Amino acid sequence: MGFLDINNAVKAYGAVEVLHQVDISVEEGEFLVLVGPSGCGKSTLLNMIAGLESVTKGTISIKDRVINDVHPSKRNIAMVFQSYALYPNMTVGQNITFGLEMHGTPKPERQAKLADVAKLLQIDHLLDRKPGQLSGGQRQRVAMGRALVRDPDVFLFDEPLSNLDAKLRVDMRTEIKKLHQRLKRTIVYVTHDQIEAMTLSTRIAVMNKGYIQQLGTPKEIYDTPANLFVASFMGSPSMNLIPAVLVADGDQIAARITGFDGQPLLLRLSQNDQTIRNYLDAQVILGIRPEALTDADGADRNARNLQVIRNQVTVTEPAGSDTFVTTVLGGKDCVARMRADADVHPGQPFDFTVNMDKAVIFDPKTEDRIAGRH
């Protein structure tokens, strides 16, 4: 059993089930991110862990203690809210120590803990201010301070960065990561931002429509997405999903796709196991990440299966560090990520290098990934 166990948890409002049979075991010190589009059930799950929503079926336990019916304040958890939820009538110091006060911690101890946390978060100079006088980033720190001071078993974060502007969000992201590395605490973190999920987590649970779509390390999620939803949700720009037909190519297997003019293009797969052979002559979807579709110089030197296809360039978007090149494959706009100084021009044919080691194949009917990578 893990540190935090979510055991076949179900949430239903009346007859409507919004969360189906969620099963996650979190180890101590893990940073689990729940990610998914709005309405996927991630916040509901977090609120169930917090005790703000009841668990319809199944159990949630922390340190082997079932907490389904335990009051939120007795679960030894702390939560950072999206709006920060700072009490507007109290000073920063009072905000941070309110929880300790409610739990009957004596004043000297409260003050000592407050001082520690304030120092850790560098908000010592703000303790006498009211939340209304703070900037977004400062409020965010106070909200974290309020959670830290409780010294809980599990920290819950509910989209804590979504109210900050872009730059501050990146800074605070790093800050949270540092804090986790330093304090090694168990964290469950909800976000809809897949970059936050990738950068912060030790494990990610991708959720959609009340189901866990995939649970794994950021690398697993990124490289071997379990299905089309995970493939398109994680990564930016998202994975190119190209309709293809699998054909035999000697004793290898190749994906046949159409190019800009409808010309057939063959891409030999790295995979060649029985599972994939079952799909010979069938429609599949070929998934290629933008960084696996480059110019020859930008291709991964360590890749074993690099293939070149010639196709028309429709749009180029220089983004400073990279240039994003759009080309049409299988009747769809596909994005290639190239070096900033790659020599590509719209309207002209170009030799794209495809790293087929990184390609994944999906069954269009079940939408699941067919085979592993080699």
Next chain:
Amino acid sequence: MAVGQTRTERDWRMRLQDWLPKLVLSPSVAMTLLFVYGFIIFTIYLSFTGSKMLPSYDWVGFDNYRRLFGLSAWTTALINLAIFASLYVTICIAIGLSLAIFLDQKIRGEGMLRPIYLYPMALSFIVTGTAWKWLLDPGIGIEHTMHLWGWETFRFDWIKNRDYAIYTLVLAAVWQSSGFVMAMFLAGLRGIDNEILKAAQIDGASNWNLYRRIVIPLLRPAFLSAFVILAHLAIKSYDLVIALTGGGPGRATELPATFMYSYTFTRNQMAVGASSAVIMLMGIAAIMVPYIYAELKEKN
């Protein structure tokens, strides 16, 4: 395993938090159910009995309603209410809207004018009635003053005139409430996005068209609220009648509210009084229930 033990140990605080809010709410709910809805049911019941001076419990069916609508006093009261309510609502809205639109033209001294328009709302209808009763008295009020100022033929004796007395009620009631309607419309006007107005002007709308085609349609919620509030005030009007005219001359300003009071408490016709109250309630419910329903539903 720990699971079995902790499952049964339901946190007492959780349970307390479950019923505490309902417990705290319950006195208000009980009061409302008993003193409002219980009483309404009781009054409805009375209206089907033969109660005179004291409640009695003999069932007489719809007799009281038949009698009620056979009484000329009640028909008069209903006709008076129709005249009073329609004029009161229309004039209040007309004045309130005009004042609000004009005040919204960057008027110097707006801060001084607004409280002047509104202060009558803070007064009791009894005070309003006292003041207007005297102003309208031809012997010493406005008519008398005009005579003193040399306009000998000026006549303003509506309050003594059976055919016109109902309009004095309208006058005093409008005086009291139109400022409030102004405030409602002003709040509505200030809530309109200024960019919409600018866009309309760039589209070439004249001021008249701007208000007729853009602003006034946007004020629909304010119109609805004003109508609902004024209509329900009109049906409930009692104090003003008592203070201004006492229902007279004759029955010229009798309204359902005064009818109910006099039949129940001075004429000892409790069942008839009860049935008139039921009719009033039905009138108000017809206006308020859809309004409240819509307001509450919107917030889902």
Next chain:
Amino acid sequence: MSVATQDSAVRTGRITRTFIYVFLIFFALFYLLPFFVMVINSLKPLGEITGGNMMALPQDWTIQPWLSAWSTAQIGVEATGLKPYFINSILMVVPAVAISTMLGALNGYILTKWTFPGHKILFGLMLFSCFIPFQIVLIPMARVLGELGLSGSTTGLILVHVVYGVGFSTLYFRNYYAAFPTELVRAAMMDGAGFFRIFWRIMLPVSGPIAVVCIIWQFTNIWNDFLFGASFAGLNAMPITVALNNLVQSSTGVKEYNVHFAGAILAALPTLLVYIVAGRYFVRGLMAGSVKG
């Protein structure tokens, strides 16, 4: 209401503007006239009123009518002036306002932050009770007050006003707390604060503005009430509105108009003062029950 004026999106010509000012000033005079007349005539001896012009300022200024209205005028059968009734009104208004506001705050808190199935229906029922024609409850209320031994007592009137005032105060607090972030309540819950603690420590400290709105509204309404006072107060608990009406309508003796005016102003004074001091909140209170958008 917010008084952020439109930056002149609408332009008006000189003639139109003149017309607008004339219109606005005419109505200002219309609203001021009755009160002006009452004030100046309350400072005249009776002879100047009956023989003179109501618009004229007093030639012989006197506060005698005020003194008479306050302490010696004939109200019903007794020559007590309005003073005892003014005190009755205060004794009735203060507890009724305090209780209904407190209940409204708690109800609003529960109906927004501790909701349960059916909370909307309950609120709808309470809200409708603000608007009923009170004639529908007069008969049973008279009986119940009798049975409780509260007929003709200030306590009885307080009960009546709390019962029929709690709908409005609940409406105010409910709408106010609905805009108050629920996350704050959740945060406090996780911090270990319970139902009452959250109310005292988190909700009440930020409820100042709506409390003022609610208190002013309840105060104005209850002070100005006539129907309940006339029906249930009897002689001992008679509020000032009823006493004023008795004073003005009394058919015996000479009509002392100047005393009537002084009395009317006395009766209006508390609510007018509130209006002058806290007019902003007064307007907001009037709005809160009606317009939301």
